[in-house]
Amino acid sequence: MIMRADARRNYERLLAEAEALISELGTDAPLEEIARRAELGIGTLYRHFPTREALLEALxxxxxxxxxxxxxxxxxxxxxxxxxxxxxxxxxxxxxxxxxxxxxxxxxxxxxxxxxxxxxxxxxxxxxxxxxxxxxxxxxxxxxxxxxxxxxxxxxxxxxxxxxxxxxxxxxxxxxxxxxxxx
Missing domain, CATH: 1.10.357.10 (Tetracycline Repressor, domain 2)
Structure with missing residues (x-):
C-alpha cells in the first residue's frame, strides 16, 4: 500500500513513540499517550492502527x-x-x-x-x-x-x-x- 509522505511520517512517528512507551509501560500503554507523544491526534493513531493488536502487530x-x-x-x-x-x-x-x-x-x-x-x-x-x-x-x-x-x-x-x-x-x-x- 502506497502512503502519502505525510501519512508515512505520521505512521513512523506513531510506531517510534509506541515502541518507546510500550517498552517502558508494557502492552497496556495508553494509546492516547502514544498519540500525544507523537504530537498527533488519537484519530490519526486509529486511522493507522484501528486496534491495540494492530499496533502491536506492526511493531x-x-x-x-x-x-x-x-x-x-x-x-x-x-x-x-x-x-x-x-x-x-x-x-x-x-x-x-x-x-x-x-x-x-x-x-x-x-x-x-x-x-x-x-x-x-x-x-x-x-x-x-x-x-x-x-x-x-x-x-x-x-x-x-x-x-x-x-x-x-x-x-x-x-x-x-x-x-x-x-x-x-x-x-x-x-x-x-x-x-x-x-x-
Missing amino acids: LRERFDGLRALAEELMNGPDAFESLAEWLRRFILGAGVYRGLAASMVDAIQDESSSLHASCLSMREAAAELLVRAQGAGAVRAEVTPVDVLVMANAVAWAMDRAPGDGEAGERRLSMVLRGMRV
Missing part, C-alpha cells in the same frame, strides 16, 4: 518474520532437538521484549479476529515444523503439539516478565520445559 511483524526465517535456517541444523531449543530461546527473548506481550500472544493465537493472529499463526507453523522434525528424530514425545510448545514458551516468557530474576533463571525454566518434552 512485531519484523521480529516475527525473523523468527520464521530462523526456523527455516534451523531446519537444516545437525541436531533437531537443539534446533527446536534454539528457536524457543529466541522466541522467549522476543516474547519478553514488552511486558505483557506473552499474554497478548497466547490470546492472539486463539483469536482469529485479532490483528496479531496471522503473525502468531506463522510462528506456530514455524514451531510445528521444528517440532515435527524433532519428533521424527525421536527426540520429542509424540503427544507434544505446536500449541503446547508455544504456550509453554510463553509461560517461560511470562515468568521472566513477572519474576525476572537473573538471566540464568529464564534458561533454567526453558531447560525444565525442554526436559519435559524429551522422549
Whole structure:
C-alpha cells in the first residue's frame, strides 16, 4: 500500500513513540499517550492502527518474520532437538521484549479476529515444523503439539516478565520445559 509522505511520517512517528512507551509501560500503554507523544491526534493513531493488536502487530511483524526465517535456517541444523531449543530461546527473548506481550500472544493465537493472529499463526507453523522434525528424530514425545510448545514458551516468557530474576533463571525454566518434552 502506497502512503502519502505525510501519512508515512505520521505512521513512523506513531510506531517510534509506541515502541518507546510500550517498552517502558508494557502492552497496556495508553494509546492516547502514544498519540500525544507523537504530537498527533488519537484519530490519526486509529486511522493507522484501528486496534491495540494492530499496533502491536506492526511493531512485531519484523521480529516475527525473523523468527520464521530462523526456523527455516534451523531446519537444516545437525541436531533437531537443539534446533527446536534454539528457536524457543529466541522466541522467549522476543516474547519478553514488552511486558505483557506473552499474554497478548497466547490470546492472539486463539483469536482469529485479532490483528496479531496471522503473525502468531506463522510462528506456530514455524514451531510445528521444528517440532515435527524433532519428533521424527525421536527426540520429542509424540503427544507434544505446536500449541503446547508455544504456550509453554510463553509461560517461560511470562515468568521472566513477572519474576525476572537473573538471566540464568529464564534458561533454567526453558531447560525444565525442554526436559519435559524429551522422549
